[in-house]
Amino acid sequence: MTFLHLFIVNKSGGLIHHRPLSKLAPHIGTNDWLRIGSTFHSLHAIAAEASPVKSKNTKHDGIEFIEAEGLVLCCFQSKTGIKFVITAEPGTRNMQKVPRDIYVSYTDCTLKDPFYELEMPIRCELFTQAVDDIMRKYG
Amino acid sequence: MSKSANIAAAGHALWANIPKVNTELFALTYGSLITEILRDYDQDIPEINLQLERIGHSIGVRCVDELLAKSEVNGISIPMCKDLRETAEVIAKIGFRMFLGVNCDVGKLTDKSFSLYLSENPLNIFVELPSSSEDEGTNGPDWNQLKYSNIYCGVIRGALEQVNLKVECSFVRDVLRGDEVNEIRVDVKEVLAEGAGEDYHEE
Numbered sequence: 001m002t003f004l005h006l007f008i009v010n011k012s013g014g015l016i017h018h019r020p021l022s023k024l025a026p027h028i029g030t031n032d033w034l035r036i037g038s039t040f041h042s043l044h045a046i047a048a049e050a051s052p053v054k055s056k057n058t059k060h061d062g063i064e065f066i067e068a069e070g071l072v073l074c075c076f077q078s079k080t081g082i083k084f085v086i087t088a089e090p091g092t093r094n095m096q097k098v099p100r101d102i103y104v105s106y107t108d109c110t111l112k113d114p115f116y117e118l119e120m121p122i123r124c125e126l127f128t129q130a131v132d133d134i135m136r137k138y139g
Numbered sequence: 140m141s142k143s144a145n146i147a148a149a150g151h152a153l154w155a156n157i158p159k160v161n162t163e164l165f166a167l168t169y170g171s172l173i174t175e176i177l178r179d180y181d182q183d184i185p186e187i188n189l190q191l192e193r194i195g196h197s198i199g200v201r202c203v204d205e206l207l208a209k210s211e212v213n214g215i216s217i218p219m220c221k222d223l224r225e226t227a228e229v230i231a232k233i234g235f236r237m238f239l240g241v242n243c244d245v246g247k248l249t250d251k252s253f254s255l256y257l258s259e260n261p262l263n264i265f266v267e268l269p270s271s272s273e274d275e276g277t278n279g280p281d282w283n284q285l286k287y288s289n290i291y292c293g294v295i296r297g298a299l300e301q302v303n304l305k306v307e308c309s310f311v312r313d314v315l316r317g318d319e320v321n322e323i324r325v326d327v328k329e330v331l332a333e334g335a336g337e338d339y340h341e342e
Contacts, residue, residue: 079207079219080301103208111201118200 001092002139004071006102006131007033010119011081013041017122021135024089040085044075065095078103094138101137105130146228149215150236153206156213157237162261169262173287182280188289192308195293196300203298206234223327226304227253230295247324255295257321260314262288268315286310288321295325303331 003021005028010016015037018028028036040063048061055061066073072092075085076099084099084106109127110116116124173191180186210217210233217233220226227245235243239261247254268282286292292308299306305328312318 078204079217080204082204100208100211103204104212107201107205107208111204 001089003086003088003092003098003135005087007037007040007085008102008106008122009037009041009083009085012119013038014119016120017127019128019131021086021088021131022139040075041083044077044083074099076100076103082106098134098138101134102131105134143228143232146232147236149210149217150233152213152215153209153233153237154240156209159240162264166262166264166266169290170266184280184282184284188284188286191286191289192293192296195290195295196297197293198290199294199297199299200301201297202234202238202294203301206237206298209237223250223253224248226299227255227325230298231255234298252324252326254311255323255325257291257323260288260321262290263315266315283316286313287315288313291323295323299325300331305329305331 002024004025006017006019006021007015008017015034018033018037020027044062047063051061062077063073063075065075067090070090071087072090072095073085073087074095075083076096077083082103084102086095086098086102088095105127106122109130110122110124111118113124113126116122176187176190180190207217217229220229224245227248231243231245235241235255235257241257241259241261244256244258245253246256266287268285268287270282286309289310292310295308296306307326307328309324310321311324312320312322314321
């Protein structure tokens with residue numbers, strides 16, 4: 001049971017990173033990716049507002065997990081507003097751990113890159129390698 | 140009481156796991172940064188304090204994610220702070236402990252501000268500010284005005300900005316100027332609105 005895609009959405013809803021996580025991942029064009037990113041951001045916010053139960057941790061409101069017939073989607077939102085979203089085939093294990101490990105790699109590789117500007121698309125070789133390592137660990 | 144013990148333990152646990160660098164190298168690198176800035180800005184002390192704060196701000200906006208990410212994977216849960224005291228505790232016990240390995244205390248807490256006390260500061264272990272009286276009278280820079288560790292104020296401001304708290308930080312007491320302890324005063328100016336949720340609130 002493999003992982004399919006990773007995408008990262010910044011605070012303002014713009015897509016800052018997307019990549020396939022395995023060979024099984026279907027190909028999605030760049031424009032579609034941008035649309036997916038902003039749509040997910042809006043849905044996440046709407047879900048948080050529409051929820052009848054507000055959790056004490058307001059950053060845990062919003063979409064955490066979507067389970068569909070052909071796909072599961074897991075979203076982790078940091079307290080700073082960045083969303084790490086993973087999609088995978090149903091039955092994949094460790095879905096919750098992967099976005100958190102990717103968050104740590106984001107802080108260690110992307111944020112410490114002196115040429116990386118916050119909220120901008122991520123183009124760090126170290127980050128790509130770190131995500132590859134995470135996939136090797138869990139995949 | 141056990142909650143503060145948990146926070147302190149969390150800080151120690153994160154400090155244990157974080158990669159470390161030689162203290163002297165750290166202090167001397169910062170010292171050479173200060174001398175470079177002094178040269179660049181022609182010893183204009185207020186401008187230099189501002190630049191240090193700006194540098195700290197760029198660091199702070201990134202540090203906060205590292206603190207949150209590493210506590211998340213180490214099983215330390217830092218819930219949303221219910222009041223300013225919790226925010227102050229996290230900065231002092233987890234933030235300062237994790238990144239610098241120093242003990243930091245919280246004090247003078249009101250509902251819109253707090254103070255952070257640093258008894259040891261790794262940045263100024265080799266530092267002595269020159270006394271202004273020896274200089275050419277009014278022409279020399281007033282070294283007492285130099286906030287050597289002003290970078291901390293920027294770090295705190297940047298970090299809290301990322302979690303929607305707009306604050307102003309300043310050094311009110313500094314051991315380099317003769318006080319017994321370093322004190323940073325943090326004032327909350329406003330709590331910024333959450334992201335996209337604002338657009339979808341019910342009218």
